[in-house]
Amino acid sequence: MAKPKGLIVEQDLVAQEFDLESITGVDFSDEPDLLENIGNAIKDHITERVITKNQGYGGKQLRAPYSKTYQNSLEFDLFGKDKDDINMTLTGDMLGAINIISAEGSDLLIGIDDQNAAKAHGHMTGKNGQVKNMKREFFGVTIDELKKKVLSKFSSDIKELKSEQSKESTRTVADFQTVEQQINSTNFRVVGEIVDLGE
Amino acid sequence: MSFEFKLKTESVNKLHDDVVRIFNKVLSNEQMMNEIGKAVVTDIQVKTKKGYSIPNNSSFKPLTRSWINRRKKLAEVNPVDEEYAPSKSNLTFTGDLLRSIIFKITGKGKLEFDFKDDHEPYMNLDGEPLGKPIKNKTLAGYVAAAGRPFFGLSRAVQLKTNSIVKKYMNRALKVQKLLKNIDN
Numbered sequence: 042m043a044k045p046k047g048l049i050v051e052q053d054l055v056a057q058e059f060d061l062e063s064i065t066g067v068d069f070s071d072e073p074d075l076l077e078n079i080g081n082a083i084k085d086h087i088t089e090r091v092i093t094k095n096q097g098y099g100g101k102q103l104r105a106p107y108s109k110t111y112q113n114s115l116e117f118d119l120f121g122k123d124k125d126d127i128n129m130t131l132t133g134d135m136l137g138a139i140n141i142i143s144a145e146g147s148d149l150l151i152g153i154d155d156q157n158a159a160k161a162h163g164h165m166t167g168k169n170g171q172v173k174n175m176k177r178e179f180f181g182v183t184i185d186e187l188k189k190k191v192l193s194k195f196s197s198d199i200k201e202l203k204s205e206q207s208k209e210s211t212r213t214v215a216d217f218q219t220v221e222q223q224i225n226s227t228n229f230r231v232v233g234e235i236v237d238l239g240e
Numbered sequence: 241m242s243f244e245f246k247l248k249t250e251s252v253n254k255l256h257d258d259v260v261r262i263f264n265k266v267l268s269n270e271q272m273m274n275e276i277g278k279a280v281v282t283d284i285q286v287k288t289k290k291g292y293s294i295p296n297n298s299s300f301k302p303l304t305r306s307w308i309n310r311r312k313k314l315a316e317v318n319p320v321d322e323e324y325a326p327s328k329s330n331l332t333f334t335g336d337l338l339r340s341i342i343f344k345i346t347g348k349g350k351l352e353f354d355f356k357d358d359h360e361p362y363m364n365l366d367g368e369p370l371g372k373p374i375k376n377k378t379l380a381g382y383v384a385a386a387g388r389p390f391f392g393l394s395r396a397v398q399l400k401t402n403s404i405v406k407k408y409m410n411r412a413l414k415v416q417k418l419l420k421n422i423d424n
Contacts, residue, residue: 049395049399051395052297053297053394053395053396054394054395054396054399056396056399058399068410070407070410070411142396142399142400143279143396143399143400143403145400145403145404145406145407146403146406146407146410148403148406148407150396150399150400150403152396154287154394154395154396155287155290155292156290156291156292156298156299158297159297159298
């Protein structure tokens, strides 16, 4: 499966950039709350998908089971982990670190940008290919997933916004027509004369 | 029959010139520069309070046992920040150091980050100051030299900065489009 668009996998940042204007055709710059709600929904979708379905981006099943070494570790025991439940959760810190890093205009940046990024990077890349069994691409969403699982929940808001924005552009044209009509109308001339007299 | 698509270079150049002109105009926008400055300061403050060193891309080295015990005692008589915890290595006790980070616009598209004021000494259990005030800038140098550097631009905030500029560019382009519509 191809990597989702906008996915960044680096040691200090595991995140995904979304330009919602290019995806939905709607400008969110006057709707920061809506943008943030969508950001939270993306975040929740990723976390829930990993925890309840053990799936990475695009619904790809995460590699199971956990390695023998990990299964035999003290922490595995201590945190009561199940070898077949690949939920990327030991303490919960890594998934808990997924946050809305930036919400500006119609752009969202969601991901992990603190000390948990290195851990997430290790899972996403299998420690840069050194530990292939560890590679579990748990973070990110495909565009298809984003549309079906996240944006669908906001379809009425987006539709409304789209309609408002198209009205705005027609209103501009309509406004010009009105101005033109006013210019050509007698009333306007009368007003003009009054103003002149006033001076 | 064949078609050949040719790019009208003059219109591309015009577009390029327009974008450059708007970009230069946007860089002079004080509101935008303030937004960027605040984003960078907040990023440093939030990440540091989480115990994350931006320059090192790792958690800060842990506090020593003796310092943890001392912090517990000092916290009884000094006002502590809400992100303070005795054993949490996050450069936060009173929170004054991180609060002292400031920025100023030094030119078109230029920001400078610095520290303001002095760092007041902590009080001992008798309510007396432990030492003398030192400049927050000096203190920042000390903590960095002691292995806890925290001042820097994270990759995340750089991307946020790009989005802020893009937001203002889009606004400017929309205004220009509107003006063009009016002209027409």
